[in-house]
Amino acid sequence: xxxxxxxxxxxxxxxxxxxxxxxxxxxxxxxxxxxxxxxxxxxxxxxxxxxxxxxxxxxxxxxxxxxxxxxxxxxxxxxxxxxxxxxxxxxxxxxxxxxxxxxxxxxxxxxxxxxxxxxxxxxxxxxxxxxxxxxxxxxxxxxxxxxxxxxxxxxxxxxxxxxxxxxxxxxxxxxxxxxxxxxxxxxxxxxxxxxxxxxxxxxxxxxxxxxxxxxxxxxxxxxxxxxxxxxxxxxxxxxxxxxxxxxxxxxxxxxxxxxxxxxxxxxxxxxxxxxxxxxxxxxxxxxxxxxxxxxxxxxxxxxxxxxxxxxxxxxxxxxxxxxxxxxxxxxxxxxxxxxxxxxxxxxxxxxxxxxxxxxxxxxxxxxxxxxxxxxxxxxxxxxxxxxxxxxxxxxxxxxxxxxxxxxxxxxxxxxxxxxxxxxxxxxxxxxxxxxxxxxxxxxxxxxxxxxxxxxxxxxxxxxxxxxxxxxxxxxxxxxxxxxxxxxxxxxxxxxxxxxxxxxxxxxxxxxxxxxxxxxxxxxxxxxxxxxxxxxxxxxxxxxxxxxxxxxxxxxxxxxxxxxxxxxxxxxxxxxxxxxxxxxxxxxxxxx
Numbered sequence: 001x002x003x004x005x006x007x008x009x010x011x012x013x014x015x016x017x018x019x020x021x022x023x024x025x026x027x028x029x030x031x032x033x034x035x036x037x038x039x040x041x042x043x044x045x046x047x048x049x050x051x052x053x054x055x056x057x058x059x060x061x062x063x064x065x066x067x068x069x070x071x072x073x074x075x076x077x078x079x080x081x082x083x084x085x086x087x088x089x090x091x092x093x094x095x096x097x098x099x100x101x102x103x104x105x106x107x108x109x110x111x112x113x114x115x116x117x118x119x120x121x122x123x124x125x126x127x128x129x130x131x132x133x134x135x136x137x138x139x140x141x142x143x144x145x146x147x148x149x150x151x152x153x154x155x156x157x158x159x160x161x162x163x164x165x166x167x168x169x170x171x172x173x174x175x176x177x178x179x180x181x182x183x184x185x186x187x188x189x190x191x192x193x194x195x196x197x198x199x200x201x202x203x204x205x206x207x208x209x210x211x212x213x214x215x216x217x218x219x220x221x222x223x224x225x226x227x228x229x230x231x232x233x234x235x236x237x238x239x240x241x242x243x244x245x246x247x248x249x250x251x252x253x254x255x256x257x258x259x260x261x262x263x264x265x266x267x268x269x270x271x272x273x274x275x276x277x278x279x280x281x282x283x284x285x286x287x288x289x290x291x292x293x294x295x296x297x298x299x300x301x302x303x304x305x306x307x308x309x310x311x312x313x314x315x316x317x318x319x320x321x322x323x324x325x326x327x328x329x330x331x332x333x334x335x336x337x338x339x340x341x342x343x344x345x346x347x348x349x350x351x352x353x354x355x356x357x358x359x360x361x362x363x364x365x366x367x368x369x370x371x372x373x374x375x376x377x378x379x380x381x382x383x384x385x386x387x388x389x390x391x392x393x394x395x396x397x398x399x400x401x402x403x404x405x406x407x408x409x410x411x412x413x414x415x416x417x418x419x420x421x422x423x424x425x426x427x428x429x430x431x432x433x434x435x436x437x438x439x440x441x442x443x444x445x446x447x448x449x450x451x452x453x454x455x456x457x458x459x460x461x462x463x464x465x466x467x468x469x470x471x472x473x474x475x476x477x478x479x480x481x482x483x484x485x486x487x488x489x490x491x492x493x494x495x496x497x498x499x500x501x502x503x504x505x506x507x508x509x510x511x512x513x514x515x516x517x518x519x520x521x522x523x524x525x526x527x528x529x530x531x532x533x534x535x536x537x538x539x540x541x542x543x544x545x546x547x548x549x550x551x552x553x554x555x556x557x558x559x560x561x562x563x564x565x566x567x568x569x570x571x572x573x574x575x576x577x578x579x580x581x582x583x584x585x586x587x588x589x590x591x
Contacts, residue, residue, distance in 0.1 A: 012195040014212075015243045018042035018089075019219025021049045021066045027241050028072035032465045034257030037243065038195070040080065041087040041187040042069060042215045045319035047499060047559040048570075050156050050181070051430040053093040064095030065102075065178075073176070074106050075433075077425030081114055081175060088166055088187055092178040093155065095588040096120055097447065099178050104565050115345045117174035119165045121589055122181040124157040124320060124437070131441060138322065142500060142554060152324040152433060159437055160319045162285030165455045166190025174448055181321060183284045184253045188213030192246045200286070200458055207311025208250025210282065211267040215254055215272050216242040216288075217307070222254060222272040223261035228492035228579060235261040251307045253299060267492060267509065270546050274505025275332035275497045278542045278552045285439065287311045292469050308474050310467035311548070313460035318442060322433035326365065326563050327394035328589070330402045330425035336385045337373075338414040343416040345369050345387050352389065352411055356403050362399070364392035366565045386420070391567040399426030430559025432499045439574075472544040473491050478588035487529075488579020490590055491517060495574035500557045500564075504578065507511050507548035514547035515588040520583075521549060529581045530574075 001352060009209040015037040017027040021044045043068040057064035069091035081089055082308045092099045100118035107114050113549040124131065128147075133134055137146035138157075147154065162177065163186035169177045171194055182190075186519065190207040192198070215222050222242040240260025254269050273291065280292035288311060295308035336344045349367055353359045370386040377383040391402050403423030410417055439457035448452045490513060504519060508514045527534045539552040557571060558564045568574070 011087045011089055011245045011247045012039065012192055013037045014039040014041060014189075014191055014216070014245060015241065015244050016216040017072070018221060019043055019217065019221060020044065020046050021052065021068065023433065026069060030428075031077050031241055031257070032076045033086060034240070034260065035349045035422055035582070036083055039086045039088060039191045041191070041216075042072070042091060043094070043184055043187055043219075044069065044089065044091045045093060047321055047432055050321060051157060051562045054156050054323065055095055055432075056205070062095075062098055065093045065099035066091040066234060069099070070102055070106060073103060074110070074324065077107060077114065078110060078112055078306050086170060087358055088191055088513055089174040089177070090179050090182050092118065094123070094158075094176050094179045094180065096180045100447070101250040103176060103178070106518065108586065114175040115449060116174070116332065117169035117177045117446055119161070119169060119177065119179035119182070119444055119446055121165070121442060121444040122158045122161050122179070124159055125154065128157055128395040129435065129569070133352070134441070136437050136441065138320065138433070138437070140456040141434045144391060147433065152431070153324050154324050154433070155430070156321075158321050159442050160285055160321070161442065161444055162186050163190030163193060165446055167194040168453060168455050169331055169446050169448060170194040172446070172448055172453070180235045184217040185210040185213030185284050185327070186286070187215065188244060188246070189284070196248045200395070203287055203311035203313065203464060204309065205248075205250035205283050206287040208252060208306070208309040210242040210284050210287055210289040210311070211291070212252040212280070213305055213310050214252070216244050218272060218275060220262060221275060222269055223264055224257050224268050224538050225548070226494070227263070227271050228488060228494070228575070229267065230401070232265065232267075233263045237261045242304065250309060251305065253566055254304045255302055257259070261265045264304055265291065266298050266304055267294055269296060269306070269493065270507055270548065271494045274507065274543070274544065274548055274550055275494050276497065276498055276503055277505070277550060278503060278539070280543060283315055285314055289315050290370065290467055292543055293467060294545055295473060296546070304424065306450065316439055316459060317436040318439050320437050322435060323562070324431045324433050326429040326559060327392060327429035328399040329390065329392040329425070329563065329565065330395045330399045330426040331388060331390040331405050331565065334387045334389070334406070335416070335420060336387055336414070337383045341371065341373055342369070342383045347407070348387060348414050351409055352406060355408065362393040363391075363570055364565065366390045388567060389394060392498060396426055402426070414447045424479045429559070430562040432562065434499045446456045452544065469481060473511065474515050474544060475511050477519055480511050480585040482584045483587045483590060484584050485590070486579060487581050487583045488576070490585055491573025491579065495571050497557055497561055497570040498552070499560050500555055502556045502574055504551040504571075504574050505548055505553070505554065506575070506578070507546055508589065509591065510548070510589065511547065514544065516589055517549060518542060518544075518584060523551070526551060526578075529583070530578060532558045551581070574588060
């Protein structure tokens, strides 16, 4: 489609078929065949994924990309070319050039001739030393320690790229664009900017596309997946993946193909808006989108309109996801049954560490007792509690030895001794090291048809004042009779990981519910309800336009997903944990 023809249309239809490496394989074909779309995107790169791809590349230097993307493209490449659907994906991971070469082999086998572009420039590993000498210390965003001072051993280092490289590749005629690490929203911002011919300084338009990109980037999480109010979702069978219809002013409509499962509602979209965020200023390499200016409404069944998003220039730095070797970790869970649970836990723990040679042998030692047992149990399983013991250390032999020492206690310790799984050797612990780097060091390199082009960092021409945020009218907290019930019968939540931190978004369905939430759920109250969060620094942000508050819990996930010793290393369950707590709320706000 020529620039004149596409810009004559009032919208571009961008469909996402993947939220992570391992998402539904059939989703690409479903999105291509389910209805009209202009662009098919796929997000494969969680912070954990870069560590997984590193392990794949260790086994084979030609690897390092998401192989599932190749299977999807083999199925739909011809249809995309026939219907002029552009494909944009970050499935290139640590080896976008290798992925592009494999796509060309598939095309040749199918007798097709797509124009394939590959975007590089995010991989900073070959330049880490030079960048440090140039004054980039790669200070850990949470710990305040430089990479060098910590003596860390990086294995991957990838800067988050913006969407202008994608826009340039599409402008040069690419049918398929594959990249390494780009900011999640860039997969939508780039195509939208190309489609409408936006300028780099179109802050509000870019911010609107960034919001739409954030909504659809995690696949079915915007269409009813992982949504708190499960009774509102008509069906969890074949949940449809999200589509963003983006308009020339940056506004959008979130929807899904007809006849699919799931739900697109104001609240399912809010759930994704509040996922893995921190404060209202949402930073991307291309724009700062103000989430506190979002206006969201139900336009029609399965269609949610997003308008009013304001944007300001991005920071002069971009985030870098560095993964470092952190030694090895090992865990085993022992089943404690029946009477004297705490005494049994103490007996086992003392005996284990005595047999290991004492406490403090490992760099990290963690013991967690989970009391799931019931008094007077009706079944064997209802008598169970669980003792989870985890260790981490640079010495692999010590870590491997850990589980065998547990097994040695099998006939010489507490009554009813058993474990949930057999012993295993330690696995590599990969530490997440989030840092920033100046954008002037980042150049996107685009390879297409044997030619190479570059898109560099362009600083904002002038500063833009923070936008005036329209105030959302909030009524007084309802008075009258109170009721005691689970918090989640009134409020929805969405939680997730941000490196070693977690976010916990909470929202209500009405201004009155938000008025209560805003006053009730302080940081102190959250720590009172979730006692295991008391030891962490917690930040709280208000989003009155979404009837929401967001908590940012620092350090709760330790060194990140790939090294966390928590039973839920991605904090996926944190929101539902809060919803299970019993509280008193005004009867007037109960749905």
